[in-house]
Amino acid sequence: MRFPIIPVIAMLLINCGIDLYIFRVLRHRLGNRIWSRIHAGLSLLLLLAMLAMIFVPKRHGDDGGFLMLMWGLYAYLSVYVPKLIFVIFDLVSRIPRLSGRKAWRYVSTSGIILAAAVFIAMWWGALINRYRINVEEVEISSASIPPAFNGFRIVQLSDLHVGTYGSDTAFMHKMVDKVNSLHPDMIVFTGDIVNRRSCELRPFVNTLSGLKAPYGVWSILGNHDYGDYYDWDSAEAKQQNMEDLYRMQHEMGWKLLRNSHAPVVCGGDTIKLIGVENLGDPPFKNYGNLQAAYPTLSDSSFKILLSHNPAHWTNDIRDNRQINIPLTLSGHTHAMQMSAGRISPAALRYETWGGIYGDDTGHILYVNIGMGEVGIPTRIGATPEITLITLHSTK
Secondary structure: OOOOHHHHHHHHHHHHHHHHHHHHHHHHHHOOHHHHHHHHHHHHHHHHHHHHHHOOOOOOOOHHHHHHHHHHHHHHHHHHHHHHHHHHHHHHHOHHHHHOOOOOHHHHHHHHHHHHHHHHHHHHHHHOHHHOOEEEEEEEEEOOOOHHHOOOEEEEEOOOOHHHHOOOOHHHHHHHHHHHHOOOOEEEEOOOOOOOOHHHHHHHHHHHOOOOOOOOEEEOOOHHHHOOOOOOOOHHHHHHHHHHHHHHHHHOOEEEOOOEEEEEEEOOEEEEEEEOOOOOOOOOOOOOOHHHHOOOOOOOOOEEEEOOOOHHHHHHHOOOOOOOOOEEEEOOOHHHHEOEOOEOHHHHOOOOOOEEEEOOOOOEEEEOOOOOOOOOOOOEOOOOEEEEEEEEEOO
16 A cells, blocks of 8 residues: 555645635534534544554554554545535535525535435445445356356355454354355355465464365465565565465465466366466556466367456457457456446446456456455445356357
8 A cells, every 4th residue: 555645745735625614614604613623623633643644654564553554544535535525515505606696505415415425335334334245146158168067156256355354254254154155166266365465364274274165265366465565674585475375375275376277077077277377457567377377278178267357358368269268257356345236436447347248259257346355444335245156068
């Protein structure tokens, strides 16, 4: 998490302007200076807290401090986003005054109501919705699916970001129980198990080892899993961080695919499961190599690709007739942890941000919007997702 100085300073100046405007509104409309003084005092405390957060190390320090930073930033935003909404509506309500008429009080009142609703929604997302697990059921039909895999059930998980929960395993226990209740044949995880460091995973190893499926639990790495968002004392320390992550996933019974593939055999038929390291778009680093993971990409095998960033599918696989990968599973976007149906700010960044997508050459992509959070500890809409994928052979 980085705070670019110039945008942050601009934001703080705007927020000071918002506070000054509200101070004047309280003083002139209520006729009681107590409320305006209380508002001024609280605003000053928030400003000082935000200034302190700017100077807290973001790429170093312990994980407890990182969590406090996340919650502090979110609390600040939960105050100033509603304030901004009120100020915009109140300024609009004053337009008639330019021609000597009365202000539109109903517009100002609407701004108050909307601001309150946004504040409630933000904290509902942080305290309630981020724990409400949703199971998305997806059916994939294809003549290239071997008959023995007809009805084969795959659970996809993504973006756990376990560091966001500190050492509290309750939510992960809930997720494990929910997944196991679906009785999947196979479980796949499409990256971002931690936020910054592998040690975040240690409290959750026993819990996540409870995931069970007859054909195994398979995983790949996401951009957060490489330790790139932490300032290490040495290259050796960063490499040790990676070795720790590999070891813990092994302890959990997960099979980590690192630019490699594995056959999955059922009733004499075989499908190929391919896992690449992170591949996508800037500013995220690329570690993956699809050709190394599976050299004969045009063969007739039914293949499932695990690739963390959906931009990999969009950029390299979609409409590419040289690549025969019928199904790709990705995560990464979180739907930016905000959505209402098929509307999400993630669409401004990714054209494939959540759900199922296809092309004219038979390639299908499914993007899981993730289980955990990073940056801000909330999900406004964009409920934590378990994807249950059922394969259907049309042979």
